[in-house]
Structure formats: structure tokens, C-alpha cells
Amino acid sequence: MSVKTVGVLGGGQLAWMMAAAAKELDISLIVQTAKENDPATSLAADVVVAGIGDVQAIAQLGKRCDMITFENEFVDLAALGKLAEQGVCFRPNLSVLAPWLDKYDQRCHLQSLGLPVPKFITLPDGKPQGEFPSPPVKALGLPVVMKARRHGYDGQGTTVIQTWQELEPTWSQWGYPAVLLEEFIPFERELAAIATRSVSGEFTLHPIVETQQENQVCRRVIAPADISSEAAAKIEAIARTLMENSQAVGTFGIEMFYTPSGEILVNEIAPRTHNSGHFSIDACTTSQFSQHLRAVCDLPLGNTQLKAPGAVMVNLLGYEHATSDYREKRQQLEQIPQANVYWYGKTQSRPGRKLGHVTVLLDETTEPARRQQALAISQKVESLWYE
Numbered sequence: 001m002s003v004k005t006v007g008v009l010g011g012g013q014l015a016w017m018m019a020a021a022a023k024e025l026d027i028s029l030i031v032q033t034a035k036e037n038d039p040a041t042s043l044a045a046d047v048v049v050a051g052i053g054d055v056q057a058i059a060q061l062g063k064r065c066d067m068i069t070f071e072n073e074f075v076d077l078a079a080l081g082k083l084a085e086q087g088v089c090f091r092p093n094l095s096v097l098a099p100w101l102d103k104y105d106q107r108c109h110l111q112s113l114g115l116p117v118p119k120f121i122t123l124p125d126g127k128p129q130g131e132f133p134s135p136p137v138k139a140l141g142l143p144v145v146m147k148a149r150r151h152g153y154d155g156q157g158t159t160v161i162q163t164w165q166e167l168e169p170t171w172s173q174w175g176y177p178a179v180l181l182e183e184f185i186p187f188e189r190e191l192a193a194i195a196t197r198s199v200s201g202e203f204t205l206h207p208i209v210e211t212q213q214e215n216q217v218c219r220r221v222i223a224p225a226d227i228s229s230e231a232a233a234k235i236e237a238i239a240r241t242l243m244e245n246s247q248a249v250g251t252f253g254i255e256m257f258y259t260p261s262g263e264i265l266v267n268e269i270a271p272r273t274h275n276s277g278h279f280s281i282d283a284c285t286t287s288q289f290s291q292h293l294r295a296v297c298d299l300p301l302g303n304t305q306l307k308a309p310g311a312v313m314v315n316l317l318g319y320e321h322a323t324s325d326y327r328e329k330r331q332q333l334e335q336i337p338q339a340n341v342y343w344y345g346k347t348q349s350r351p352g353r354k355l356g357h358v359t360v361l362l363d364e365t366t367e368p369a370r371r372q373q374a375l376a377i378s379q380k381v382e383s384l385w386y387e
Contacts (some may be wrong), residue, residue: 001300003027003067003296003297003363004027004028004064005027005028005029005030005064005065005066005236005299006027006029006030006065006066006067006068006069006296007029007030007031007061007064007066007067007068007069008023008029008030008031008032008033008040008044008068008069008070008071008251009032009052009058009063009066009069009070009071009072009075009173010031010032010033010040010070011031011032011034011035011038011039011040011041011044011047011051012033012040012071012072012274012344013039013040013342013344013354014037014072014272014289014348015029015031015033015038015039015040015071016039016040016042016043016344016345017273017278017281017287017289018040018071018273018292018293019031019040019045020043020179020289021287021289021290021292021293022045023043024290025102025293025294025297025299027293027297028046029043029044029256030044030045030046030047030048030061030064030065031046031047031048031068031315032047032048032052032057032058032167032226033043033047033049033050033052034048034049034050034051034052034055034094035049036049037345037347038082039344039345039346040070040071040076042345043112043156046064048060048061050074051075051080053076054298054322055076055080055083055215056080057077058080058083058088059083059086059159060090062086062087062088062089066086066089066152067087067089067090067091067296068088068090068091068174068296068297069090069091069092069250069272070090070097070271070272070294071099071272072259072272073080073097073101073270073271073272074151074214075097075101077094077097077098077227080094080245081094091199091249091250091295091296092248092250092271092296095140095250096246096247096248096249096271097271100269100270100271101150102121102149102150102225103147103148103149103150103268103351104149104178104180105149106164106268106269107120107180107182107222108184108264109246109367110269111229111304113241113242113245113246113297114241115238115242116238116264116265116266116371117134117255117265117266118183118184118185118204118267119139119140119182119183119293120143120181120182120183121136121137121140121181121182122139122149122178122179122180122181123137123171123178123181124178124180125176125177125178127172127176128168128296129294130169130347132162132168133167133168134218134307135346137167137181138154138164139166140181140182140183140322141162141184142161142163142184142185142334143160143161143162143184144160144167144169144181144182144183144184145158145159145161145181145182145184146158146159146160146161146179146181146184147181147182147235148174148177148179148180149177149178149179149265150162151223151339154283155177155383158216160184160202185257185265185267186257186260187224187259187261188258188259188260189210189225189258190210190211190212190213190255190256190257190258190267191207191209191210191225191227191235191255191256191257191258191264192207192208192210192211192234192236192253192254192255192256192274192276192277192340192369193206193208193209193235193239193244193253193256193349194206194243194251194252194253194254194273194274194276194277194280194291195239195240195250195251195254196243196251196288196291196292196295196297196301197243197244197249197315198223198295198298198299198300198301199295199296199298200247200298201244201382202295202300202301203239203240203243203301204237204291204301204302204304205229205235205236205278205304206280206291206304206307207223207224207225207284207304207306207383208224208225208232208235208238208276209221209223209224209225209277209279210222210225210226210228210371211222211255211276215278215352217315217317217352218275218276218315219267219314219315219317219378220312220313220314220374220378221275221276221278221279221312221313221383222310222311222312222371222375223279223283223306223311223312223313224306224310226367226368226370226371227258227367228262230262231262231264234264235254235256236262237256238254238264238266238338239254240254242254242266242269243292244266248271249289249295249296250271250272250292250296251272251273251277251288251289251292251295252270252271252272252274252278253269253270253272253274253275253277254266254269254325255267255268255269255270255276258323264374265324273288273289273292273362274288275315275354275357276359278313278342278359279303279311279312279313279355279359280304281340281342281359281362282311282340282359283306283307283308283311283359283363284303284304284305284306284307285303285305285307286301286302286303286304287301290302291304291324295330307361308361308362309362309363309364309365309370310361310362310364310370310374311359311360311361311374312359312360312362312373312374312375312377312378313357313358313359314357314358314359314360314381314382314385315354315356315357316343316355316356316357316358316385317351317352317353317354318349318350318351318352318353318354318355318357318387319349319351320349320350320351321349321350322346322348322349323349324349325333325347326343326349326355329384329385330343330356332384333358333381333384335383336360336377336380336381337358337360337383338360338361338362339358339359340359340360340365341356341358342356342357342358343355343356344356358381360377360381362374362377
């Protein structure tokens with residue numbers, strides 16, 4: 001199928017960056033998003049202002065596009081399934097998307113593929129009856145991580161429980177929904193990989209990166225990660241298994257824990273382009289956004305190699321409740337050598353909200369000098385942004 005027009009469900013910054021890539025590939029991108037001033041509306045070829053759960057609007061979008069892809073995973077699969085039965089093409093297709101929307105289902109699917117994950121169980125919804133915490137819960141040990149099964153992101157819907165006395169009161173504050181409980185991994189570093197698979201089965205992996213989180217929100221990304229060739233080979237094998245056994249089409253973000261003993265455990269999967277891959281716009285021959293479009297449109301995948309010795313990406317997170325474009329701060333950031341500043345055009349700032357990012361290319365060719373350079377630059381960016 002020759003693809004000339006792509007629909008995107010969601011109009012945030014990921015769709016905005018995808019729209020820029022679409023222009024370079026001569027692909028027409030139509031975005032369906034809830035607000036007419038969402039980031040992607042400034043670059044998309046056309047915009048449908050409707051929530052991504054608006055089935056009638058999606059049906060109309062399907063008639064205007066050769067296929068529809070996703071900016072986020074907050075979708076109603078049952079409703080979309082009826083449209084698929086009517087001939088609307090989704091990539092990745094809905095059966096591929098299904099295991100990744102619920103964090104417990106995601107864990108089970110990864111385990112079924114033989115991929116390494118933390119120990120986990122689920123707590124069904126409703127106030128617990130009988131002994132609590134139960135022996136299976138206590139078997140996870142302390143601390144333990146509690147996650148909302150759906151719709152949690154950027155630190156929302158995730159908390160670390162330090163004592164068993166905290167567990168039920170915290171769960172009660174959430175309203176006793178079904179949750180995922182998993183063992184806490186005392187990792188050395190957090191890593192991420194951007195994997196892509198095309199309709200024809202071609203596979204690529206962008207350089208593996210180190211991600212640094214604060215309060216479960218990504219603050220900075222260092223590319224490439226300072227890991228051994230053996231660790232890199234393990235990660236590539238994980239990514240291939242995941243993408244090929246799932247018959248995935250498109251770009252997926254794979255978040256992992258790297259332990260002091262060299263063990264690699266899969267943390268979470270994002271079935272879409274991902275914050276950890278933003279560095280690729282400036283640092284790689286082919287960005288994750290271009291690669292995703294190439295994959296879903298069944299075009300040859302691009303070269304994912306770095307164009308510089310490395311890069312550091314720093315998220316510009318909101319730190320106050322305000323209405324501002326922070327122009328003066330952005331101008332200061334632009335003065336940093338090799339800096340590329342991306343501003344998503346959001347009009348409202350609140351603590352933790354992703355307002356933009358900065359990518360700086362690195363010139364150090366060896367470790368640990370390159371990592372030290374990345375940390376020094378990220379400290380400079382953050383001192384200008386948060387001062």
C-alpha cells in the first residue's frame with residue numbers, strides 16, 4: 001500500500017516532532033487532537049479538533065488517511081476495533097497495541113516472551129479482605145513499587161512504598177483501583193532503547209541511552225550509554241525479541257534497569273516514539289520520528305548512527321504555575337555551544353509538565369570524559385532554566 005497521508009491520534013509534542021519529520025518525507029500528516037492550540041497543530045497539514053476517544057471523528061479521519069498511527073496509548077481499543085472491522089487501518093495494529101496499554105498485562109506479555117522483568121503481582125480493585133499484606137505481596141520485599149495499571153506517565157500513578165504500614169493507606173488514597181505491585185530494583189543506571197520495525201520486517205535500533213529520572217520524570221538523557229558491548233548485545237536481543245515476536249510495526253521505547261551485577265531488566269514499554277529518543281533529531285542520521293513514519297508507511301528504514309561522538313538531552317520541565325513562553329530563558333539556552341532548543345508552544349506551565357527540551361552535541365570521544373561533559377552541560381542547562 002502506498003501511503004501518502006497519515007493520521008495521528010494525539011496532538012502533543014510527539015506529534016509535533018513527527019509532523020516536522022513528515023514534511024521532510026513529503027508525507028501529509030493530519031492530527032486529531034482535543035485543543036486547537038495543541039503543539040502539533042502548528043505543523044500538521046490539517047487538524048481535526050476532537051478528543052482521541054471520539055469514535056465518529058476517528059472514523060472520518062480514517063476516510064481521509066491511508067492509515068492512522070498513535071502519539072500516545074490512551075485509547076479505547078474496543079471502540080477502535082469496530083472501526084478496524086470497517087476497514088480503517090491502524091499501525092501498529094490494535095492486536096499489537098493491546099498488551100502494552102495495561103502495565104500488568106505488559107508485564108505478563110514480556111514474561112511470556114521470555115524477557116527479564118522484576119517480580120510482580122496485581123492487586124484486584126476493591127478494599128482488601130482478610131490478611132493484608134498477603135504472603136504473595138510480602139514476597140516482593142521492601143521497598144515495593146505500586147503503579148496504576150492504566151494512564152500513568154511522567155511520575156503520575158507510581159509510588160514507592162517503604163513500609164507495609166504505608167501500603168493500604170496509600171492504595172486507599174488512590175480509591176482501591178486494580179494496581180501493579182513489583183519489586184524495587186536497586187539499579188545502577190536506567191537505560192532506554194528506541195527500536196523500530198517496518199511493515200516488511202526490517203529492524204533498527206537507535207543508540208542505547210542512559211536516562212536520569214527525578215520523581216519518576218525523565219530529567220536528562222545521555223547518548224550513547226556507557227555500557228559494555230555484552231550489555232549492548234543483550235539489549236539488542238531484548239529489542240529484537242519484543243518487536244519481532246509481537247509483530248510490531250513502528251517505533252517503540254524500551255525502558256530498562258541496569259543492575260550493579262550487569263543484569264538487565266525490562267521496566268516499561270511505550271508503543272510509540274519516546275522522550276528518550278528526542279536526541280536523535282539532532283544527533284542521528286535518522287530521527288526516531290522519521291523512522292516511525294518510514295516504518296508505518298513501509299518505506300526503507302534510515303541509518304540510526306550518531307553524527308557526533310554523543311549528545312545530551314535535557315527536558316525543560318515546568319517548575320511553577322504560570323502562563324509564559326520563557327523567551328528570555330530560551331535565548332540564554334540557545335547561547336550554549338552546539339545547543340538545539342525545542343519549545344513545544346504550550347501556554348500553561350505547571351510543575352513537572354514537559355514544556356520543551358534542549359539537545360547539545362558532545363565532542364568528547366571517549367568515556368568517562370564524554371559522560372562528564374554531558375553532566376556538566378546538563379547542569380549548565382538546568383542552572384539557566386530553574387534559576
